[in-house]
Ligand SMILES: Nc1nc2c(ncn2[C@@H]2O[C@H](COP(=O)(O)OP(=O)(O)OP(=O)(O)O)[C@@H](O)[C@H]2O)c(=O)[nH]1
């Protein structure tokens with residue numbers, strides 16, 4: 153592929169709901185630009201950008217894929233993002249690398265949560281937005297109502313520039329509102345036709361003109377003076393308005409028949425900013441100061457790694473976007489995070505799964521490097537003489553956790569190693585070994601997200617796993633003050649073992665154990681006190697009820713006895729443990745459960761559902777406050793044992809609009825019925 157300069161490079165992310173037609177649209181662009189000679193279909197598993205076996209199997213995009221195409225002497229890097237909530241990480245990466253965010257809306261499916269997410273991502277990243285309404289073959293769709301709804305939702309800056317004239321459910325012609333020309337399509341081919349009667353023409357024309365007028369005082373005067381804009385004024389005004397974000401144009405196409413796809417490709421070149429205009433960034437130097445990184449091939453190199461593929465068969469591939477300079481095997485580079493130099497053997501342009509050798513990747517462009525062992529997603533590669541850190545993709549926190557077990561005993565390490573590799577590819581996953589519950593816990597966005605991990609562990613790392621509801625880290629405590637003896641005496645053969653303590657146990661406000669002594673007359677010699685404390689510290693790790701750690705315990709050693717020959721540290725440690733066992737069992741032991749603080753943002757309409765659900769999950773609502781965009785923020789405290797599938801619930805009831813955070817706050821007494829179940833289960837497990 154030819155090398156392009158930044159003013160001829162356009163990086164555009166396709167976001168929007170699952171099934172809106174993003175992958176099909178990328179395919180249409182590849183077809184129209186001559187890269188492929190037949191369009192593949194998602195359902196047939198033969199598209200360029202859904203090439204992963206998991207994508208082919210599921211018939212949806214799972215990860216971000218890139219399709220560079222050449223159109224009219226420019227290069228468009230099409231970033232095909234997954235639309236499903238569970239695979240949001242791919243959309244986050246796409247937006248990170250993009251200079252413009254297109255939000256694809258299915259004409260049939262209409263505006264939904266995927267549309268909202270794309271719009272929010274673009275807004276947060278301060279990227280120009282472009283709406284693409286896709287699919288023209290449905291007789292039951294009211295396109296004009298859909299455009300009105302877009303305006304209603306996202307404001308009057310939504311501006312239709314390429315729209316169909318729909319007759320009998322079919323597009324009889326398409327109108328370019330900016331140029332006031334009409335076209336008929338035969339597949340990808342457009343033929344200009346006389347302007348047909350179109351009831352929306354005046355309204356749409358006015359809205360485009362108004363948007364253009366607002367970009368410049370002189371144009372505003374012209375507009376109010378009733379003068380027509382020239383074609384140049386119109387084109388420049390539209391671009392200025394889109395780049396500044398004052399309008400979001402709407403382009404209607406049909407990806408399957410390629411109707412309007414030429415206008416979309418032209419529109420990207422004409423109306424959206426090139427990398428030269430939009431890819432400049434502000435990074436940070438070592439002192440934490442802002443450094444402006446201009447898009448200039450002659451400057452020192454700076455590139456951000458926005459995606460990693462870590463495949464045991466194909467090897468590791470780091471995708472990057474160059475902001476300044478050039479990246480090639482001849483470029484001396486360091487990793488800003490580690491400070492170490494990074495050796496580059498090759499650079500590629502990647503199209504779907506295909507790697508195309510390139511001499512270098514220049515400022516504003518996107519490429520990939522194989523086998524960068526130490527680099528990770530989010531790292532910055534830069535010239536040693538200008539160390540700078542660029543922002544990485546801003547992934548959302550995982551909200552759904554499951555315990556993960558190998559089917560074959562003893563393969564725990566294999567599971568952990570495989571997951572570590574998969575996290576390199578998808579840093580939005582979480583994984584930890586819970587020391588307390590002795591479980592490995594995998595976290596992600598939802599069940600489909602985790603299911604991908606399960607499948608990839610099998611196909612790529614040859615280890616089969618099962619997921620289970622994770623164990624809850626309960627605690628135990630006592631509620632009564634008691635005084636008990638712990639006596640350890642053993643006489644076997646030569647030297648004996650003797651330790652004898654009296655300890656007072658009582659509840660206290662401390663984290664785990666507070667140890668004190670008030671021994672008089674040396675009944676227990678001072679040098680054995682540390683052994684007593686050590687014994688207790690070991691003992692509290694396993695409570696008497698269900699084997700969970702005991703917390704909030706004060707232990708005061710107040711009496712005891714010793715033997716001048718047989719007493720030693722070990723014997724007193726044992727005596728302390730016996731005292732613990734004797735003491736806590738009679739001190740009204742109780743099971744504590746972790747309680748978390750929930751902050752949940754949902755549409756007004758779902759308030760009632762959430763309040764009911766919190767109660768159902770044994771929680772208490774603490775308050776509600778109105779948030780932005782007709783949303784309410786519910787604050788509550790809920791036992792953590794009840795929350796493991798809350799993300800699934802929230803998603804279903806709010807159709808994906810709700811979000812929440814949930815963090816541990818404290819331990820509270822578990823209700824008797826819950827405690828009983830936990831204790832019985834622990835007993836059963838101990839017996840097994
Ligand atoms: N009739 C019609 N069908 C379309 C069009 N675009 C896509 N489809 C169909 O819609 C389905 C989903 O299309 P995809 O391109 O996979 O959708 P996507 O937006 O990539 O979905 P995710 O990858 O899950 O986010 C496929 O069966 C397509 O054939 C279109 O322009 N017209």
Ligand SMILES: [Mg+2]
Nearest residue numbers: 174175212213
């Ligand atoms: Mg897709």
